[in-house]
Amino acid sequence: MRRPTLEAVAARAGVSRATVSRVVNGAANVKPHLRTAVMRAVEELGYIPNSAARSLVTRRTDSIALVVSEPPSRVFSDDPFFSAVIRAVSQELEAADRQVILMLASSAAGHARVERYVAGGHVDGVILLSMHGAEPLPASLSRSRVPMVSHGRPVASLPVPYCDCDNRGGARAAVEHLISRGRRRIATISGPPDMTAAQDRLGGYREVMAAAGRRPIVATGDFTRESGATAMRRLLADEPEIDAVFAASDLMAVGALGTLRAAGRRVPDDVAVAGFDDIALAGFSEPPLTTVRQPVTEVAACIVRTLLSTDPPSAPVILPTELIVREST
Amino acid sequence: MRRPTLEAVAARAGVSRATVSRVVNGAANVKPHLRTAVMRAVEELGYIPNSAARSLVTRRTDSIALVVSEPPSRVFSDDPFFSAVIRAVSQELEAADRQVILMLASSAAGHARVERYVAGGHVDGVILLSMHGAEPLPASLSRSRVPMVSHGRPVASLPVPYCDCDNRGGARAAVEHLISRGRRRIATISGPPDMTAAQDRLGGYREVMAAAGRRPIVATGDFTRESGATAMRRLLADEPEIDAVFAASDLMAVGALGTLRAAGRRVPDDVAVAGFDDIALAGFSEPPLTTVRQPVTEVAACIVRTLLSTDPPSAPVILPTELIVREST
DNA sequence: CTGAAAGCGCTTACAG
DNA sequence: CTGAAAGCGCTTACAG
Incomplete structure (x- = not known):
């Protein structure tokens, strides 16, 4: 006893398969009484179109791959930023x-899996998230000619359309704010050097520091809380005089707060x-953190x-960020 | 310029489509020289089978849905347990x-989406994770006759095959351990009452307490850290004499640790x-937590x-748990 | 507005 | 071992 087909619905409603197809797909030009008959037959049989058959002829799957270049541990239980982005993208896609x-594709095997899946025609498009510098995916996927958009600026060599927030401008605003608060020795904890978001935030920091004639002080993290804590320890050891830190992610900033507390420095x-x-x-x-809000x-x-x-x-579309001032500055 | 088809490969290799299909699908009985010719043609054209066409005839998709009955906020950035389960299931599936x-399906809209997706024939099977009592999914999905397995015992009324760990036995071991440490007033912080894992762990607690002639002291949480902190506050207020707590999840236990610390109780x-x-x-x-290890x-x-x-x-398969004794008991 | 027919790109008995 | 042919369940020009 197999699932009912279009054929069965047509027979029951006493019309052709074409007419059933039109009703099911909401085509406008079907006489009301036929439409009613078809809809009743659909209801009675519990008909649901076979998606493989439909995809085969329409060449659409109505599915979109959201490819995240990070390991599961990072996506699922570390940075709430992923949660927010995945949720927002899902909602937009569901609305459509x-x-x-x-x-998730953080290994060579993962990349191969994604490539096969996309090349097999499983999806109509790909959204790339959290790409790192050496990402092989854009190149390999572009061979499948599937539409692709990157969340965040890809590295320069890849001609992938993208949307991003103004990472550089956001960083600038944060650092200018620190200067306006009278801070003299402002360090930064930057993100992974192979990610453009990290590069742009670091660029914004350097720009403002240069314009103000200050010496840049840089420690490198990887956007995680632990890396922020570690970088802060290094900064404290190397530059004990610093009176401000701009961390390129909230998670790193929170890690830094922990280190400062442990070191007895008040924030x-x-x-x-x-x-x-x-x-x-x-x-x-x-204390609550002054930060740069991304329009997720x-x-x-x-x-x-x-x-x-x-x-x-x-x-490319670059959306503005907003400086949120709280008690940590 | 479309993706090459089986037809194109056959023409290039000078064989029939059937032969190409056999080679691509690894059938044994193809003469070596033909196999070589086909493989070269596949290589040269960059042929990858169209999955919709294949699914249409084989009635398989080689995809499995992992349906989690929780909102994104909980799955992505709260309980590392989900991360662990999703990762483990993914790895097993990829290996196959x-x-x-x-x-994720925590709302009526989400349930409807999953139902449509499964009924449309997109997947060969469904794994149900984190089901709550009133879950409509098993009933609605069973109409599609798709194989289904539940991660964890479903509520009694649902005849879904499942694998689970020995929640009751694990809870028993933990509570017996507390008794063996000489604890007198042992409370529990239980999980959501509509989840069988919570029910079984609570059952194990009650069983041991009854056997020992002790009065059960129960506060209810929902497996999250905050709920553990809150439940612990309630316990401290209602039963200030307690000298032990068995929390039905580590996250709740950690929340309880925070409350105890704030209340000045040593653990x-x-x-x-x-x-x-x-x-x-x-x-x-x-301190590091004594806990019951699940064989994820x-x-x-x-x-x-x-x-x-x-x-x-x-x-049903019930796998054993293991008591891990650390410094919190 | 409706239906007969072709065709999407595969796999798989069946015959040889 | 190999190929010709049927068929999976749809959609969509095309004709009327």
Whole structure:
């Protein structure tokens, strides 16, 4: 006893398969009484179209792959930023009646899996998230000619359309804010050097520091809390005089707060701390964190719009960030 | 310029489509020289089978849905238990050459989405994770006759095959351990009453307490850290004399540790605390947590094996847990 | 507005 | 071992 087919519905409703197909797909031009008959037959048989058959002829799957270049441990239980982005993208895609297929690909095997899946025609488009410098995916996927949009600026050599927030401008605003608070020795904890978000935030920091005639003080992390704690320890050891830190992610900023507390430095009295992202934790940390808010929902909407648009790939869209001042600065 | 088809490969290799199909699918009986010719043509054209066409005839998709009945915020950035389970299941499935489609469904809309997706024939099977009592999914999905296995015992009324760990036995071991340490007033912080894992752990607690002639003291949480902190506050207010707590999840146990610290109760001197799950955090908490280890990988393997087996649905499999004693008891 | 027919790209008995 | 042919369940020009 197999699932009913279009054929069965047509027989029961006393019409052709074409008519059933039109009704099921909501075509306008079907006489009301036939439409009613078809809909009743669909209901009675519990008919649901076979998606493989439909995809075969329409060449669409109504599915979009969201490919995250990070290991599961990082995506699932570390940075709430991923949670926020994945949720926002999913909601936009669901609103457009597309199924999102979440694929994590942080290893060569993962990349191969994604490549096979996409090349096999399983999805109509790909969203790239958290790409690192040496990412092989854009090149290998472009061979499948599937539409692709990157969440965040890809490295220069890859001609992938993208939406991003103004990482450089956001960093600038945070550092200028620290300067305006009268801070003299402002360090930064930067993100992974192979990610453009980290590069741009570091660029914004350097720009403001240079314009103000200050010496840049840089420690490198990888966006995680632990790396922020470690970088802060290094800064304290190397540059005990610092009175402010701009961390390129809230998670790193929170790690830095822990280190400062353990070292007996008061925040913001001794050292001011600013982060980036505005994750929920930023509002609850001790003290609450001054940070740069990313427009997560807007970027997601932009990406989905770009991906689903039939127009030729548009120019990159850079959305503004917003400085949120709390008690840590 | 479309993707090359089987037809194109056949033409280039000078053989029939049937032969190409056999080579591509690894059938044994093809003469070596033909096989070589086909493989070269495949290589030259960059041929990859169209999965919709293949699914249409084979009635297989080689994809499995992993349906988690929780909101994104909980799955992505709260409980590392989900991370562990999702990772373990994915690895088992990938080893079996199946693609896993992660679907979160915590709302009516989410349930409808999953139902449509499964009924549309997108997947060959469904794994149910973190089901709550009133879960509509098993009933609605069973209409599609797709194989289904539950991670964890479903509520009694649902005849879904499942694999689980010995929640009751694990809880018993933890509580007996607390008794053997000489604790007199042992409370429990239980999980959501509509989840069988919570019910079984609570059952194990009650069983041991009854056998020992002790009065059960129960506060209810929902497996999250905050709920553990809150429940612990309630326990301290209602039963200030307690000298031990068995929390039904590590996350709740860690929340309880925070509350105890804030209340000035020493762990384990004043109050012993045991958890359940053995997440990584349990080893790092202050103090490190005595807990019940779940065989996450083994349960995942069991589920995948059950789902992919062609045998009639087997009897439930219950895997043993292990008590890990650390400094909190 | 409706239906007969072709065709999407595969796999798989069946015959040889 | 190999190929010709049927068929999976849909959609979509095309004709009327």
